Amino acid sequence: MALTTDLCRRLGIDVPIFQAPMAGSSTPALAAAVSNAGGLGGLGLGTVLPDKAQADIRATRAATNRPIHANFFVHTPPRDDAARADAFRQRLAPYYAELGAGAVPPLADAAPPFGDDTLDALLADCPAVVSFHFGLPPVERVRALQRAGAFVMSSATSVAEARAIEANGADAVIAQGYEAGGHQGSFHDKVGADPIGTMALVPQVVDAVRIPVIAAGGVADGRGIAAALALGAQAAQIGTAFLTCPEAATPDAHRALLLEGTPTGTILTTAFTGRRARAIVNRYARDMADARDLPDFPLLRSVTAPLAGKAMQGGSTDFSAFWAGQSASLARAAPAAELVRSLAAEAEAVLARLRA
Secondary structure, eight states: OTTOOHHHHHHTOSSSEEEOOOTTTOOHHHHHHHHHTTSBEEEEOTTSOHHHHHHHHHHHHHHOSSOEEEEEEOOOOOOOOHHHHHHHHHHHHHHHHHHTOOSOOOOOOOOOOSOHHHHHHHHHSOOSEEEEESSOOOHHHHHHHHHTTOEEEEEESSHHHHHHHHHTTOSEEEEEOTTOSEEOOOSSSSOOSSOOOHHHHHHHHHHHOSSOEEEESSOOSHHHHHHHHHTTOSEEEEOGGGTTSTTSOOOHHHHHHHHTTOTTOEEEESTTTSSOEEEEOOHHHHHTTTOOSOOOTTTTHHHHHHHHHHHHHTTOOTTOOOBOOTTGGGOOOOOHHHHHHHHHHHHHHHHHHHHO
């Protein structure tokens, strides 16, 4: 197939289309459908405990004999800062009162970073590809995964991060541009003065490292895939476009906003989880635009998610963290396998026109 790259051949997939492993939205059914169609299906396991991660990997494997991709978070454990926690709970209290949601609960950490328990579970039953967000584990853990047969990669939002990923022994780097939906894969929480878009980031990373590069951020159709390959990437990672597939665990209200073209636009905010993430603009995101010195990731989710859930019960999306990239208006309603085939055909057609 014209789209096949060296990375495709190395991984045993047919087309250079990676389904982004979106925590909370990816499912075994979605990942298996993408892999069965020739791409690389992904599971976002950064917010679950090892037993659940292992169960999802096994459920996906039961539905496909093709390579699959499991993703984990390697964030710094949150600090216990009672003053910051109390200040944020006080800021949320009027919203809880408005919705009749009771008292704001204490902040809790339900998503520990990748550790020995998860590593042991993976070593016992390792997927073909393991990736990380917010950095890379210590090199000894990377090597252990590779010895177990995993192809290891991590997200980078700058050339410096890409070089660090290569130096730490990864097999590939995901160059994630500013346009991407969901959490930015940067190694720290600070908002950068000059965030880099995918078109500028990918060729710089390609020139800076010797390992394969996967382009992510703002890629939603065949034109984006062709552009990624032209910039030197060996694959494109696509997230938002897969959220409207029936196999995704996307709430109906979120799915509807995507198919309407996200009329309010998207915003990069720390107010939902404590780390920068791109979401559809709503009342909460606007109200919290000035929020500073928030409790550490992922503590915020323990108090913002119940608020969103209560609002959704009343039919309101004012408080929901609906992740979406800047190319969300290109979303279409199609089964995952059909979407993979369409994306591949579109990319091939673009490349054929360019060669003519």
